[in-house]
Amino acid sequence: MEPVLAANADLAWMLAAFVFVLLMFPGLAFYYGGMVGARNVLNIMTMVMSTLGITAVLYVLFGYGLVHGETAGGLGIIGNPTGYFGLTDFMADDESGSVQTLYFAAWFILFAAITIAIVASGAAGRMKFSAWLIFAPIWLILVYFPVAHWVFAPDGFLLNTIKIHDYAGGTAVHMNSGVAALALAVVLGTRRRRGERPHNVPMAILGGGILWFGWFGFNGSCALGASFLTQVVVLNTLLSGCAGMIGYCIVERWREGHVTSLGMITGAVAGLVGITPSANTMNPLGALMVGLLASAVVAFLMSFKSRIPVDDSLDAFAVHGVGGIVGTLCIVLFAAESAPAGVKGILFGGPIDILWRELAGIVITCGYSFVVTWLIAKALDKTIGLRVDTETEIEGLDPTLHAESAYEIPSAGVGHGGLSGMSPARAAEAVEGALPSPSPTAATT
Incomplete structure (x- = not known):
């Protein structure tokens, strides 16, 4: 995606969409925060929000060059890190009221930051915060920036050589x-309280709703202005999220015998993930199909969660990894030539080569991400150590790592003395004891 000149209306929409995407960070923090135990709420929320600061610094220094700079050696693997140092080349105002490169730098900061924020799912409740602050920038440099160059840069090899279709x-x-x-979860190992239930389901639902709101900006901004494409993408984003709720509930009712509110919002998020790569290739019926299939596959996978030895605490692999794969494969099957992208799926007589191209994009992205992430995590674990000690994990990361508690409990039932004066262990016990577990849901954390 390259910056293009646009009218003032386009700039107004893009600035509004930027704010929508920014709101996804507290949305993800609430979504993840509601799904962990009461003693780790602030820790996971802090991990999510910290990604904004880390990513912004890296992007201004060299990240924009690595992602969008001229590809090194013409291979389409990585950009030139020195090409846009400090973004100083973008400071001239052409006074056209257009969407300019300076805006796109800010926009892509949010895309990169929300990506590493999702990775926190694999570390919830057991990773040192100091280790996270080291892991996150290394991961951005070695994993996100190269993969983003492959897909978002005009000469990236997935986009330009293999010619995959990935809208957003x-x-x-x-x-x-x-x-x-x-x-990351494989390296860290399972939590000692793996069966711990979400401590605040309404909080998770609120976070999921905020994410949905932000998704209209996430997908809509990739249309690069206020246009017919924007209208199609926004409608498809709505429809896929709605169908996602239905698809998840159907499978949950079939597999578990009941429908849960947490499952419903998880289904919506899975549908939104599915439509992200395919939003400009689908007509409204196709968008409904994407949401139904992505959420149904995710829900079916989640029903086996307790049998899987890897503890991806907040289900990023199932929802984002598998949901993204299903959404990409839906392009292969259901893409409608009448949609703005003009891609024709196999079921509508499209070329068979679309299958191997999208499969190649899936295999290369997933394989590279897993291997390099595992190597980064393993190296850090052997040097600085990634995981907190047993006592810290049992007491909770909020009181031990951050010296805070998300909830203030009245002392001895009188007044609002809260947790002041208590030891971290006693404070954690007070919080846990005051907050009963919600009814069982299909997706435990």
């Missing part, structure tokens, strides 16, 4: 983050 980041954002979360 099914590969670089969703598959990449989902598979990376899985690799």
Whole structure:
């Protein structure tokens, strides 16, 4: 995606969409925060929000060059890191009221930051925060920036050589983050409280709703302006999220015998993930099919979660990794030539080569992300150590790592003395005891 000149209306929409995407960070923080135990809420929310600061610094220094700079050696693997140092070349105002490169630098900062934020799923409740602050920038440099160059740069090899279709980041954002979360979880091992239920389901639902709101900006901004394409993409984003709720509930009712509110919002997110790579290739019926299939596959996979030895705590691999794969394969099957992208799926008589191209994009992205993430995590684990000690994990990361508690409990039932004066262990016990577990859901954390 390259910056293009546009009218003031286009710039107004893009700035509004930027704010929508920015809101996805507190949305993801609430979504993840509601699904962990009461003693790890602030930790996971801090991990999510910290990605904004880390990514912004890297992008301004050299990240924009690595992703969007002239490809090194003409191979389409990585850009020139020195080409846009400090973004100083973008400071001239052409006074046209257009969408300019400076805006796109800010826009892509958010795309990169939300990707690494999703990876936090694989570390919830057991990773040192100091180790996260080291892992995140290394992962961005070695994993996200190269994969983003393959997909978002005009001369990236997935886009230019293999010619995959990925509208808004099914590969670089969703598959990449989902598979990376899985690799990180493999290195960290399972939590000692793996069966712990979500402590605040309404909070998770609120976070999921905010994510949905932000998704209209995430997908809509990739239309690069206010246009007919924007209208199609926004409608398809709505429809796929709605169908996602239905698809998840159908499978949940079939597999578990009941429908849960957490399952419903998880289904919506899975549908949104599925439509991200395919939003400009689908007509409305196709968007409904994407949402139904992506969420149904995710729900079916989640029903086996307790039998899987890897503890991807907040299900990033299932929702983002698998959801992104299903959404990409839906392009192969259901893409409608009448949609703005003009891609024709196999079921509508499209060329068979679309299958191997999209499969190649899936295999290359997932394989690279898993292997390099595992190597990064393993190297850090052998040197600085990734996981907190047993006592810290049992007491909770909020009181031990951050000296905070998400909830203030009245002392002895009188007044609002809260947790002041208590030891971290006693404070954790007070919080846990005051917050009963919600009813069982299909997706435990």
